[in-house]
Amino acid sequence: MxxxxxxxxxxxxxxxxxxxxxxxxxxxxxxxxxxxxxxxxxxxxxxxxxxxxxxxxxxxxxxxxxxxxxxxxxxxxxxxxxxxxxxxxxxxxxxxxxxxxxxxxxxxxxxxxxxxxxxxxxxxxxxxxxxxxxxxxxxxxxxxxxxxxxxxxxxxxxxxxxxxxxxxxxxxxxxxxxxxxxxxxxxxxxxxxxxxxxxxxxxxxxxxxxxxxxxxxxxxxxxxxxxxxxxxxxxxxxxxxxxxxxxxxxxxxxxxxxxxxxxxxxxxxxxxxxxxxxxxxxxxxxxxxxxxxxxxxxxxxxxxxxxxxxxxxxxxxxxxxxxxxxxxxxxxxxxxxxxxxxxxxxxxxxxxxxxxxxxxxxxxxxxxxxxxxxxxxxxxxxxxxxxxxxxxxxxxxxxxxxxxxKILGRVKRFAKIGGEMVSLTAAEDIAIAVWPESRHAVIAIPDPKKGERLVLVTDRRGAETGPLLAHAKTIGAPELAVAKKVIKVTEIPVLGTGKTDYVAIMRMVEAEGGRAS
Structure with missing residues (x-):
């Protein structure tokens, strides 16, 4: 048009x-x-x-x-x-x-x-x-x-x-x-x-x-x-x-x-x-x-x-x-x-x-x-x-x-989990809805069983998957759209433009993955 x-x-x-x-x-x-x-x-x-x-x-x-x-x-x-x-x-x-x-x-x-x-x-x-x-x-x-x-x-x-x-x-x-x-x-x-x-x-x-x-x-x-x-x-x-x-x-x-x-x-x-x-x-x-x-x-x-x-x-x-x-x-x-x-x-x-x-x-x-x-x-x-x-x-x-x-996500910001395409942006939106005053970023990492899995990186100190799953259920979102792994950080890295720095976040996940909840 x-x-x-x-x-x-x-x-x-x-x-x-x-x-x-x-x-x-x-x-x-x-x-x-x-x-x-x-x-x-x-x-x-x-x-x-x-x-x-x-x-x-x-x-x-x-x-x-x-x-x-x-x-x-x-x-x-x-x-x-x-x-x-x-x-x-x-x-x-x-x-x-x-x-x-x-x-x-x-x-x-x-x-x-x-x-x-x-x-x-x-x-x-x-x-x-x-x-x-x-x-x-x-x-x-x-x-x-x-x-x-x-x-x-x-x-x-x-x-x-x-x-x-x-x-x-x-x-x-x-x-x-x-x-x-x-x-x-x-x-x-x-x-x-x-x-x-x-x-x-x-x-x-x-x-x-x-x-x-x-x-x-x-x-x-x-x-x-x-x-x-x-x-x-x-x-x-x-x-x-x-x-x-x-x-x-x-x-x-x-x-x-x-x-x-x-x-x-x-x-x-x-x-x-x-x-x-x-x-x-x-x-x-x-x-x-x-x-x-x-x-x-x-x-x-x-x-x-x-x-x-x-x-x-x-x-x-x-x-x-x-x-x-x-x-x-x-x-x-x-x-x-x-x-x-x-x-x-x-x-x-x-x-x-x-x-x-x-x-x-x-x-x-x-x-x-x-x-x-x-x-x-x-x-x-x-x-x-x-x-x-x-x-x-x-x-x-x-x-x-x-x-x-209306933006649904970037092509790069979708993960294939168990054969289904899942929006990482939608997964972030669930975290935002549960903890609106905190900052969140979701990335996908390889998973040997399901192809990929979602990781939530957040500055919410008490973040855990339970409230995310509960909110997803109330809005009718699939369980696949909920990050099962949470990494808590003091600050979500951003670029000089204010955008989330996903390259830095991926490095954080690689470095801290073993300490995730």
Whole structure:
């Protein structure tokens, strides 16, 4: 099924889209701010991008893939557009991915230079990453670059700020807009090339799906190396006239709620894990001013929905669904039509098809549209395009007659037990229903008799299988969907994006399997 969408909105480059937004919403409109509380207008942002970009251009080549390793901040946004102003390709480095994955990302993308900051490396204690990257890349610190910006650079930036189309490097909408790396929830990350048209299209699709007010402030604590944080937390507000407030870490659960109130934020981007923690550490008036909250990257628990409702009143939590390969948003609920248990309605312009998966209801979801990636990076330097423009999400879903999606699980997240296909997501849901205030993850391990068996990893201290079996019986779930083995841990590991880290959990099960209850 598909919904009509005007693809002409993406027939321009990203820097031109920023220039157009300045014309639409006003050159002096404050549009970007971070914890330093020094707001930038459209013109400030464009001038800063030209000043910094001119210096970076002197160290790099046109079309070069340049690494950005920075937290969500005004500096990260300026650096992103600085590269675009001079025809370089931002390559966003996930500094939480571990040294092996970060080095692999640089080698895969051919990154010869990584832009970062002394302050960030010091505060994040990331010196080991720098030590690992220095043999294969040049590390450039933005504080050092800014010290070299002189009068001539400022005069250039002022002129370029007044006539940006004359000074910016010409690019095509089909040119790369960013290189990102998938989360690695289930294995090694992959390099994803999103075109400038992909990113702009996704912004326009979101804005066509949910009405947005340019007077709103969008609070983004999610990292810009994650597509949700980049498109939703940076490009969407900047191109649609809303002020973007960038915060460097979603982990600061005590500092974020009062700042949401202080900034007058209307929209918060988060994941279920982080939102639940913000709600528990927030005063009643600190989140109640939000128009709505958008959650992605992981399932929103009923307990989180109820917690927000009970503490902060009518603040809808809109669960959405996406993939890095889709720039990233594929579907999202609406403030006026918020259906719990779904990930929302398909964005306009997204085509879908379902392929049957033996033994599993619904079907595996394939998507196609103007927001679907140019392709994956291959080690040989050749880009692997999605066949026929279709991206295989790997998710098993049901789609309602009006385009609302319910996720049943990932194809990889099903186990075959005694010849029956069992959803690991459904097994997690049983644990969530029994112990809603705890975190749970279910994986499958080989079993010599039944093929596979389920293991529940949980931070619930008194967890045991009895209550799980009892709940499964009351809801009519098969006994096969209940984990018979429980491993208790102090904390469920998550990735920097907030997603459950199933690779780490599998290692925990392998290491602690003998101590399970």
């Amino acid at each position: 598909s919904v009509s969408f005007d693809t002409r909105v993406s027939e321009r480059g990203l820097f031109d889209a920023l220039i157009d937004a300045r014309s639409t919403y006003g050159a002096k409109k404050p549009i970007l701010e971070d914890q330093e509380r020094n707001p930038l207008s459209y013109t400030d942002l464009i001038r800063a991008a030209f000043a910094l970009g001119r210096k970076i251009a002197g160290m790099t080549s046109p079309g070069e893939r340049v690494g950005i390793m920075l937290p969500a901040s005004s500096g990260a946004v300026v650096t992103f557009f600085a590269l675009h102003a001079f025809g370089r390709i931002p390559t966003m480095m996930n500094f939480t991915a571990g040294i092996r994955n970060i080095k692999a990302a640089c080698e895969l993308a051919g990154v010869k230079r990584v832009l970062t900051s002394h302050r960030f490396i010091e505060q994040g204690k990331l010196h080991d990453i720098i030590d690992a990257l220095e043999p294969i890349t040049t590390i450039t610190y933005l504080e050092d670059v800014r010290q070299t910006i002189g009068l001539a650079d400022k005069v250039f930036a002022a002129a370029a700020g007044s006539f940006p189309r004359r000074f910016r490097a010409p690019t095509k909408p089909s040119d790369p807009g960013v290189i990102l790396f998938t989360s690695g929830s289930f294995g090694a990350p992959r390099g994803v090339v999103l075109s400038q048209a992909n990113l702009i299209a996704n912004v326009e699709q979101i804005a066509a799906h949910i009405p947005l007010d340019p007077s709103w402030v969008m609070f983004n604590p999610l990292p810009t190396f994650h597509c949700f944080g980049l498109t939703g937390g940076v490009l969407l507000p900047l191109l649609k006239g809303m002020k973007a407030f960038e915060y460097p870490s979603p982990l600061h659960v005590k500092q974020i709620p009062p700042l949401i109130k202080d900034t007058g934020a209307a929209i918060l981007f988060a994941t279920d894990t982080f939102l639940n923690q913000y709600a528990r550490n927030s005063e009643p008036d600190e989140l109640s001013g939000l128009k709505f909250i958008v959650c992605g990257a992981e399932k929103v628990r009923e307990e989180t929905h109820n917690l927000i409702r009970d503490r902060f009143g009518d603040v809808p939590v809109l669960e959405g669904y996406g993939a890095t390969e889709a720039s990233p948003v594929i579907a999202v609920n609406k403030p006026t039509d918020n259906r719990r248990g779904t990930v929302g309605g398909l964005l306009p312009g997204v085509e879908t098809r379902l392929e049957p998966v033996e033994g599993i209801p619904g079907g595996k979801l394939y998507v196609r549209g103007p927001n679907i990636m140019s392709g994956y990076l291959n080690a040989d330097g050749v880009m692997e395009e999605p066949p026929g423009g279709w991206h295989d999400t790997g998710d098993v879903v049901e789609i309602s007659h009006d385009g609302w999606i």
